[in-house]
Amino acid sequence: MSLRSRRRVVLLGATGSIGESALRVIAAHPDKLELIGIASRSNASRLAAIASSHRVRHVAIADEAAAKLAAEEGSVPRDTILHAGERGLIELATLPEADVVLVAVVGTAGLAPALAALAAGKDLALASKEILVLAGKFVMEAARRSGARLLPVDSEHAAVAQCLSGHPRNDVARVILTASGGAFRDFPLEKLSQVTRADALRHPNWSMGPKITVDSATLANKGLELIEAQWLFGLKPGQCAAVIHSQSIVHCLVEFVDGVMLAQLSPPSMTFPIQRALLPDSATRGVDHALDLMKQFSLDFKPVDESRYPLYRLARKTMEAGGVTPAIFNASNEVAVEAFLDGRIDFLAISDVVDHTLQNVPSFEPTDLPSVLAIDAEARSIAAERCRRSAGSRITSSPSR
Ligand code: NAD
Numbered sequence: 417m418s419l420r421s422r423r424r425v426v427l428l429g430a431t432g433s434i435g436e437s438a439l440r441v442i443a444a445h446p447d448k449l450e451l452i453g454i455a456s457r458s459n460a461s462r463l464a465a466i467a468s469s470h471r472v473r474h475v476a477i478a479d480e481a482a483a484k485l486a487a488e489e490g491s492v493p494r495d496t497i498l499h500a501g502e503r504g505l506i507e508l509a510t511l512p513e514a515d516v517v518l519v520a521v522v523g524t525a526g527l528a529p530a531l532a533a534l535a536a537g538k539d540l541a542l543a544s545k546e547i548l549v550l551a552g553k554f555v556m557e558a559a560r561r562s563g564a565r566l567l568p569v570d571s572e573h574a575a576v577a578q579c580l581s582g583h584p585r586n587d588v589a590r591v592i593l594t595a596s597g598g599a600f601r602d603f604p605l606e607k608l609s610q611v612t613r614a615d616a617l618r619h620p621n622w623s624m625g626p627k628i629t630v631d632s633a634t635l636a637n638k639g640l641e642l643i644e645a646q647w648l649f650g651l652k653p654g655q656c657a658a659v660i661h662s663q664s665i666v667h668c669l670v671e672f673v674d675g676v677m678l679a680q681l682s683p684p685s686m687t688f689p690i691q692r693a694l695l696p697d698s699a700t701r702g703v704d705h706a707l708d709l710m711k712q713f714s715l716d717f718k719p720v721d722e723s724r725y726p727l728y729r730l731a732r733k734t735m736e737a738g739g740v741t742p743a744i745f746n747a748s749n750e751v752a753v754e755a756f757l758d759g760r761i762d763f764l765a766i767s768d769v770v771d772h773t774l775q776n777v778p779s780f781e782p783t784d785l786p787s788v789l790a791i792d793a794e795a796r797s798i799a800a801e802r803c804r805r806s807a808g809s810r811i812t813s814s815p816s817r
């Protein structure tokens with residue numbers, strides 16, 4: 417492949433866990449991939465280091481104050497162009513020379529740049545599942561309208577896309593996503609009320625950012641992924657299921673109407689799905705080693721115990737309810753997880769906050785994006801108030817903490 421035919425990549429969320437893995441993939445394929453834009457919330461020094469080592473021309477910093485400071489202090493290399501704020505991320509996502517935009521921004525802050533990338537006809541490699549849970553209808557519409565490709569980066573969804581490839585959609589009975597079970601899969605239920613932030617961040621198989629690691633401990637992550645799968649593959653709620661698989665080696669199972677299943681296997685490293693999304697047209701030498709089947713290992717599967725994972729049950733109900741219910745679930749979960757990570761609420765309060773918000777925000781079938789964004793804001797405000805009450809009652813009931 418000549419240098420002129422390299423795929424030009426914009427990476428939003430470059431300083432995060434997915435960002436790190438994406439940089440490894442890009443560095444391993446200098447003949448096929450070229451990084452032309454990077455963005456993060458702040459952390460100008462890390463962006464500057466990436467810009468220097470990958471010779472990146474465009475850098476965006478979402479936090480306006482951090483961007484201003486970086487411009488004043490000249491923190492980014494002199495031959496790079498600095499973009500600021502959400503507008504800056506949109507400018508990167510629509511650069512005329514970009515071929516693929518990888519959105520790996522935690523939460524829903526990447527929605528506007530993702531929509532802009534699709535409208536500009538760019539391939540969208542999507543890691544930020546929250547975006548589809550918030551506004552799947554409008555993201556899928558934007559892709560259809562422009563004909564741009566939406567390439568899943570979430571490992572389970574990248575796996576499903578591979579298993580579905582070449583099969584008529586009517587042949588598919590069900591898609592089953594696997595879940596590791598997270599940090600507390602074998603933890604005594606009665607002790608879950610005492611777990612700390614550090615306990616929740618100790619994931620058994622994957623190394624990831626803090627929000628998704630907590631979502632894995634509550635299994636909210638798998639609930640979000642069921643909804644993500646619904647949008648990506650046009651599935652009905654009854655066609656999306658999840659199963660606990662403690663090794664995180666099988667990433668999905670696709671069951672066909674004749675009872676046959678296809679599974680997709682790889683070691684638990686995000687470089688595999690990221691590379692598939694950045695280079696979707698042919699398989700290329702991987703960054704990490706394939707599974708070594710000459711070493712003995714076993715694979716186990718068991719049903720999800722919903723009494724251990726109330727957020728998974730809520731997410732499943734949310735998926736069945738449809739409309740803006742998934743957006744309410746996602747917004748309140750984001751607020752509650754942030755409060756837990758900040759030490760303001762207990763682990764078990766996360767599901768209480770989400771449940772309370774779902775009961776207090778009305779659902780409807782959205783016809784435009786602004787109405788979804790308004791519900792997202794309302795849910796965040798109700799969830800934040802519930803977090804404050806939860807924090808208050810914690811202080812009153814256990815003054816010694
Ligand atoms: P992380 O916390 O490690 O990194 C988040 C990145 O987002 C950082 O670069 C941060 O600067 C950036 N960011 C945060 N707020 C921003 C804003 N307002 N504007 C611009 N950038 C902002 O998170 P992560 O683990 O890399 O996850 C990123 C996304 O990918 C999440 O949606 C997650 O669910 C999804 N995902 C992650 C993994 C994984 O293995 N880490 C796997 C599947 C899906």
Ligand code: MG
Binds near residue numbers: 571572641
């Ligand atoms: Mg996943």
